[in-house]
Amino acid sequence: xxxxxxxxxxxxxxxxxxxxxxxxxxxxxxxxxxxxxxxxxxxxxxxxxxxxxxxxxxxxxxxxxxxxxxxxxxxxxxxxxxxxxxxxxxxxxxxxxxxxxxxxxxxxxxxxxxxxxxxxxxxxxxxxxxxxxxxxxxxxxxxxxxxxxxxxxxxxxxxxxxxxxxxxxxxxxxxxxxxxxxxxxxxxxxxxxxxxxxxxxxxxxxxxxxxxxxxxxxxxxxxxxxxxxxxxxxxxxxxxxxxxxxxxxxxxxxxxx
DNA sequence: ATGGCAGTGCCTCACTGA
Numbered sequence: 001x002x003x004x005x006x007x008x009x010x011x012x013x014x015x016x017x018x019x020x021x022x023x024x025x026x027x028x029x030x031x032x033x034x035x036x037x038x039x040x041x042x043x044x045x046x047x048x049x050x051x052x053x054x055x056x057x058x059x060x061x062x063x064x065x066x067x068x069x070x071x072x073x074x075x076x077x078x079x080x081x082x083x084x085x086x087x088x089x090x091x092x093x094x095x096x097x098x099x100x101x102x103x104x105x106x107x108x109x110x111x112x113x114x115x116x117x118x119x120x121x122x123x124x125x126x127x128x129x130x131x132x133x134x135x136x137x138x139x140x141x142x143x144x145x146x147x148x149x150x151x152x153x154x155x156x157x158x159x160x161x162x163x164x165x166x167x168x169x170x171x172x173x174x175x176x177x178x179x180x181x182x183x184x185x186x187x188x189x190x191x192x193x194x195x196x197x198x199x200x201x202x203x204x205x206x207x208x209x210x211x212x213x214x215x216x217x218x219x220x221x222x223x224x225x226x227x228x229x230x231x232x233x234x235x236x237x238x239x240x241x242x243x244x245x246x247x248x249x250x251x252x253x254x255x256x257x
Numbered sequence: 258a259t260g261g262c263a264g265t266g267c268c269t270c271a272c273t274g275a
Contacts, residue, residue, distance in 0.1 A: 204262035
């Protein structure tokens with residue numbers, strides 16, 4: 001069973017890439033972020049994915065944000081947003097597939113240190129922590145996946161001299177990431193891969209992808225009960241090489257279940 | 258030294274992203 005995360009930066013533009021990728025890889029469950037589509041697009045998308053054998057469930061809004069699941073297997077116990085946190089931005093969808101609880105998230109970007117959006121990011125991170133903590137009480141097999149907008153360590157940026165202390169790399173953001181780890185979660189990519197220069201996002205500018213100038217900001221944090229049945233976690237850079245790509249690449253974990 | 262790309266919608270500019 002393969003479970004993946006992918007920030008598509010507009011599903012309207014990237015729909016052909018997503019359809020091709022699902023058919024090429026046979027991925028079982030794909031969590032998407034940044035669909036940038038209102039929920040009125042839902043019926044068309046449900047049909048598009050049904051035609052290739054997948055279910056589609058969406059939590060979206062016009063222009064910004066938006067998260068979704070695409071799955072070959074039944075999507076059960078769907079929860080939208082962070083319960084108890086009043087937030088108009090659509091950043092979270094959770095569901096259970098084949099007994100695995102998957103929380104798909106688009107973390108706040110934060111713009112710059114000290115900005116209002118940065119304050120919102122820190123508040124949102126605190127609310128997410130509470131939600132994940134409560135979900136862990138009832139789910140031993142859990143995956144928190146998505147675009148975290150946090151590079152956990154200096155080696156997760158192509159040039160720490162540029163990025164250290166900036167948004168995505170600041171201490172409060174990294175502490176929030178470590179607080180998720182402290183809940184008992186494991187960074188599944190690092191569990192399998194210690195090599196440097198492994199990224200999931202590359203700026204559209206400056207030929208960043210060709211120059212291998214990226215950040216590792218898309219993650220799958222998993223419980224011990226998941227890592228025990230996992231055999232790999234890889235970044236699939238193939239879609240980043242296509243015409244009109246998303247600036248993010250999918251990250252895929254393979255489970256022996 | 259600067260800004261450089263991409264997507265959306267209030268669409269020929271502003272906003273957001275990372």
